Amino acid sequence: MxxxxxxxxxxxxxxxxxxxxxxxxxxxxxxxxxxxxxxxxxxxxxxxxxxxxxxxxxxxxxxxxxxETEPHDVIVYYDGGFDRHSKRAGLGCVIYYKQSGNDYRLRKNTAIDELESNNEAEYAALMMAVQELELLGVHHLPVRFIGDSRILVNQMTGEWAVPEQTLARWADRIDQRLEKLGIHPEYEFVPRKENAEADRLATQALNYTAIESLTDISAANE
Known part of the structure; x- marks a missing residue:
């Protein structure tokens, strides 16, 4: 903090x-x-x-x-990819955090069907990331959420309205989950090249490659 x-x-x-x-x-x-x-x-x-x-x-x-013994200093990168022909989406997230003096990186992706747009895939990726935070036990902390969808960032910060009902429902569910966890979100927009890890995970999910890993990156850098 x-x-x-x-x-x-x-x-x-x-x-x-x-x-x-x-x-x-x-x-x-x-x-x-x-x-x-x-x-x-x-x-x-x-x-x-x-x-x-x-x-x-x-x-x-x-x-x-x-x-100190709980996940803190949390930074989340998320991304969603969408195939409009199959209506299949690939979701990816990378979560960096500190715990008990060590630095960790969690990588996760998944694929889901029956979405309507790339924008909805971005919201689904953000929701997946929030669910992973809950599994990690993150609560009552500020968390940085970094993505390359300007639409999502501006809508979640309240700068833009959310006219599409489908996206509005995703936004409401995300807000409710964050409030339940006591997480204070800080949304940031970055160009796609600065979101390469999450983008790659989303693409791999679309290509039927599932990834889920947790790495102690402080030990890896020694």
Missing amino acids: KVRIDWTYKSPKDQVLKFLSEELEANDAIQIAADLERTGRTKRLQFVDRHNSNWSLKELKNYVTEI
Whole structure:
């Protein structure tokens, strides 16, 4: 989780100044906050997350300790491919996360039938990714969802309306599942070349190649 440090400083001449830092990883923010408090001139200090919730130093330390053994710092890439002749869709997702000091990558794809469009395949891929998060035990965290469908990203962020009822039903189901898990989604659009892993998984699913793997990438990089 990323936070900003919000603190008030009192100078030797009793001048009171207020500061708000750039976003920092929670662990880095805690270390910097400890340095600020050691000056003896910090009169008020708290942390602000991306949802404008305020955290005390004690609360943030407890949070970081609690989530260390659970999946956190989660980033999801998803993609859907669609064959309009067979109405068959290939779905792919790649989930990066940290747990107990290690970095993991989960890769999953599947194929489903009877969809209506490539846009629906994108929504189905996002739903599959959310279901995988639930299986991992991800909950009450911010999660980055990265995909190459501008339509889906803009619709899920509320920038665009969702006029098609089929897509609206997918969006509602995804929102409901995320709310149930306490996940705060952060949707990002990227060009297709930056979503190559999920795109490849979706294509492999269309070609009848099923993939499901979990890799400790921190161990692989040693």
